[in-house]
Amino acid sequence: MDLKDHIRAIPDFPQPGILFRDITPLLGNPVAMQYSIDRFAEQVADYRVDYIVGIESRGFIFGMPLAYKLGVGFAPVRKPGKLPAAVHAASYALEYGSDTLELHQDAFPTGSRVLIIDDLIATGGTAAATAELIEQTGCTVAGFGFLIELVGLGGRAKLPDVPITVLLQY
Numbered sequence: 001m002d003l004k005d006h007i008r009a010i011p012d013f014p015q016p017g018i019l020f021r022d023i024t025p026l027l028g029n030p031v032a033m034q035y036s037i038d039r040f041a042e043q044v045a046d047y048r049v050d051y052i053v054g055i056e057s058r059g060f061i062f063g064m065p066l067a068y069k070l071g072v073g074f075a076p077v078r079k080p081g082k083l084p085a086a087v088h089a090a091s092y093a094l095e096y097g098s099d100t101l102e103l104h105q106d107a108f109p110t111g112s113r114v115l116i117i118d119d120l121i122a123t124g125g126t127a128a129a130t131a132e133l134i135e136q137t138g139c140t141v142a143g144f145g146f147l148i149e150l151v152g153l154g155g156r157a158k159l160p161d162v163p164i165t166v167l168l169q170y
Helices: 024-030 032-048 058-072 125-136
Strands: 008-011 019-022 051-053 073-077 087-094 097-104 113-122 140-149 164-170
Touching: 024 032, 032 058, 032 113, 032 140, 032 164, 051 058, 051 125, 058 073, 058 113, 058 140, 073 097, 087 125, 097 125, 097 140, 125 140
Parallel strands: 051 073, 051 113, 113 140, 140 164
Antiparallel strands: 008 019, 087 097
C-alpha cells in the first residue's frame, strides 16, 4: 500500500506559502491506518522499547495503538498546564518565540528505553525537546518514529544519534 495515496496536500495552509500534509484521509481509512501501525511495529521491533511517548496531539493517534501492538506502556507529552502531577519541562525555539512541552516526572522507571512517536518531523524542535524530557527522567531515547518527514527542513539534524523510522518522506 502506498500511504501517500492517503495524504492530502492543502496549499497555503495555515498560511500562504505552506503546503500542509493532511493526514485525516489516512486516519479515516481503517486499512491505511492499520497498515501504518503495522509498518511502525515492524520497523521498530529491534529498538527494544519499554515505553512509547506520543507528542501532543497527533503523536497520541499513532503512539497509543503502537504501544498496544508492541505490548508496552504509553505516556503523553503535552503543552504546559495539561498534566496534573509533577512534570519535567523542556522549551524549544519557534520561528517567532518559543514553546514548551511537559512530561510527568514519574512517567517511566529510571533506565527505561523510550520510543518517541509523532505524525511529522519538520524542523525537529518538538522532537528534540521531547528527547530532552526523556533524558530528564533518567531514561534512554531508544529511537523516533514519524509518519511523515519533511526532508528539506532538516529536522533530523537536531535529534540525538538514535534510530529514526519514517514511513513517508516529502
